[in-house]
Amino acid sequence: MDEQQEWIKEFNRRQALYEGKTGLGYWESRARDFSEMRSSRNWEFGRRILKTLYRELPEKAKVLDIGAGPGSLLVPFSEKLGEFTAVEPSTAMLSELKKNASKARISNFSVLTQNWENIKTSALEGSFDLVIISITLWMFRDLPEQIKRMEKCSRGLCSVVACIDDNRGNSEDSLWEKILGDVPRPSYSEFPFIFNLLYKMRRSPEVRFIEYQAERSLNAKIQQQKLFYAKYVRLTPQTEQIIENEVRKHSHNGIVTENYISAVVWWKLKK
Amino acid sequence: MNEVSPVAYWDNRAEDYDNFIRTSRFSYGKNIVRLLRKEQVLSGQDLVLEIAGGVGALTLPLCRETREVVCLEPAPNMADYLKKNLLNNQIENCRVLQLTGQEYMHQNLHDAFGLGIICHASWQFPDLEELLGFFDLSCRSWACIADTAKAPESPHTEFRKSLGIEHVGFDRVLVLYNALCALGRNPNISFFNYTMLRSAESAKSMLKQVAEKYRQIAKADMEKINSHVAAYSTDGTYAEPATMGVIWWKTKG
Numbered sequence: 001m002d003e004q005q006e007w008i009k010e011f012n013r014r015q016a017l018y019e020g021k022t023g024l025g026y027w028e029s030r031a032r033d034f035s036e037m038r039s040s041r042n043w044e045f046g047r048r049i050l051k052t053l054y055r056e057l058p059e060k061a062k063v064l065d066i067g068a069g070p071g072s073l074l075v076p077f078s079e080k081l082g083e084f085t086a087v088e089p090s091t092a093m094l095s096e097l098k099k100n101a102s103k104a105r106i107s108n109f110s111v112l113t114q115n116w117e118n119i120k121t122s123a124l125e126g127s128f129d130l131v132i133i134s135i136t137l138w139m140f141r142d143l144p145e146q147i148k149r150m151e152k153c154s155r156g157l158c159s160v161v162a163c164i165d166d167n168r169g170n171s172e173d174s175l176w177e178k179i180l181g182d183v184p185r186p187s188y189s190e191f192p193f194i195f196n197l198l199y200k201m202r203r204s205p206e207v208r209f210i211e212y213q214a215e216r217s218l219n220a221k222i223q224q225q226k227l228f229y230a231k232y233v234r235l236t237p238q239t240e241q242i243i244e245n246e247v248r249k250h251s252h253n254g255i256v257t258e259n260y261i262s263a264v265v266w267w268k269l270k271k
Numbered sequence: 272m273n274e275v276s277p278v279a280y281w282d283n284r285a286e287d288y289d290n291f292i293r294t295s296r297f298s299y300g301k302n303i304v305r306l307l308r309k310e311q312v313l314s315g316q317d318l319v320l321e322i323a324g325g326v327g328a329l330t331l332p333l334c335r336e337t338r339e340v341v342c343l344e345p346a347p348n349m350a351d352y353l354k355k356n357l358l359n360n361q362i363e364n365c366r367v368l369q370l371t372g373q374e375y376m377h378q379n380l381h382d383a384f385g386l387g388i389i390c391h392a393s394w395q396f397p398d399l400e401e402l403l404g405f406f407d408l409s410c411r412s413w414a415c416i417a418d419t420a421k422a423p424e425s426p427h428t429e430f431r432k433s434l435g436i437e438h439v440g441f442d443r444v445l446v447l448y449n450a451l452c453a454l455g456r457n458p459n460i461s462f463f464n465y466t467m468l469r470s471a472e473s474a475k476s477m478l479k480q481v482a483e484k485y486r487q488i489a490k491a492d493m494e495k496i497n498s499h500v501a502a503y504s505t506d507g508t509y510a511e512p513a514t515m516g517v518i519w520w521k522t523k524g
Contacts, residue, residue, distance in 0.1 A: 192448075192452045195452075202423060205460075208459050263457075
């Protein structure tokens with residue numbers, strides 16, 4: 001199997017389904033609910049990743065986080081590790097990140113407000129103990145190229161955190177069919193493509209699965225789902241009502257709690 | 272190399288395998304156990320099921336780190352070497368049962384074990400789902416498959432190709448890992464390098480018997496084997512590098 005070709009096929013299928021706002025504009029609109037979700041349960045998502053990678057890292061490790069979002073890793077990582085560089089092109093996400101950092105009294109970080117693909121890796125060569133990209137690699141068509149760019153910036157470890165598509169009892173599980181009928185739901189998961197690709201590149205990739213929960217207010221979750229489906233269809237009052245009803249069914253006291261699973265993949269650079 | 276091999280084959284391999292494991296000082300078994308302890312998959316209180324324990328490469332290190340091991344080993348000669356190794360190392364917390372995994376599956380084992388493990392024998396289960404179902408039923412927490420990954424191009428793979436046996440082996444680690452992903456098991460995986468050390472005589476015996484699984488061995492083949500073993504032996508010990516893939520996942524127990 002050619003992983004890259006398979007990946008491109010899935011990537012193109014997803015792209016072909018888009019009708020509305022995607023890319024940077026989409027993430028600008030998602031910043032608030034995303035920040036709420038990632039910071040929930042005392043940054044559980046980031047803490048689980050940190051717990052997995054911590055023993056692989058040197059003390060005061062320098063970290064480059066590609067697609068840092070609202071500080072999903074910055075806040076939990078900064079308590080334990082050293083200098084942190086966040087790559088994040090969305091100004092709304094960065095505003096959330098700075099707000100979250102200030103709340104956690106974190107100041108030893110810098111920000112590169114650019115798309116990762118526009119960053120010249122020669123300027124960052126071998127600068128970081130960990131180069132990590134979490135739930136973001138799916139946005140790239142060319143996985144081998146991104147792996148090489150990550151490796152160029154690292155002097156120790158590289159890591160990809162990938163989401164796993166499976167039904168875990170969340171409101172999203174049944175919504176797709178209700179709104180898009182029998183159109184197959186596109187995958188956002190880079191896994192196991194990324195494992196197979198790294199394995200064939202003889203990187204001996206380690207994989208650990210992490211489970212975590214995330215909480216959002218009912219309104220934030222409804223807003224997130226509307227933005228998500230607006231990528232694929234023009235929302236009508238009826239579809240908005242379907243979304244609201246379904247999300248409401250999964251809420252408790254105005255909070256929606258969801259279960260997720262991700263694969264933390266990492267590999268050491270060969271000396 | 273990925274086909275079911277009969278008990279009789281392993282009976283004949285017992286001597287050379289024992290030499291490999293003892294010369295290598297149980298190193299890959301120790302590494303697997305160290306990893307499983309670090310990952311909190313193995314605890315000192317567990318009852319562990321090991322399928323196809325062979326001469327004890329993994330069994331002995333397991334016994335040292337857990338409460339008790341039930342070890343299945345159907346080949347009589349292998350089981351004898353295993354018992355001898357246990358005895359010589361004063362290990363008493365192992366029950367050796369001379370059964371195949373399939374034979375053992377028929378017993379009522381609901382939640383009997385904390386961990387089920389199989390190393391270097393997954394190909395004895397052509398139906399992977401049967402094995403997974405058995406682990407689900409009998410192990411309440413974890414299951415683990417360990418196997419040697421397909422080696423990159425090297426003089427050793429070149430040599431096997433020249434014997435006509437390299438092409439029959441697919442990468443079991445890769446295939447198993449992807450199968451477990453496809454079956455929704457969310458498998459963790461780790462790799463480590465190890466060196467297969469064995470006496471030159473044991474290496475010749477191994478290579479001859481592996482080749483004989485597929486075809487008759489001619490005099491010229493034996494000459495090729497002798498010369499390869501001589502080239503990679505120092506003071507009578509043959510060394511070949513390898514990489515172990517260790518896959519583990521939560522059972523539905």
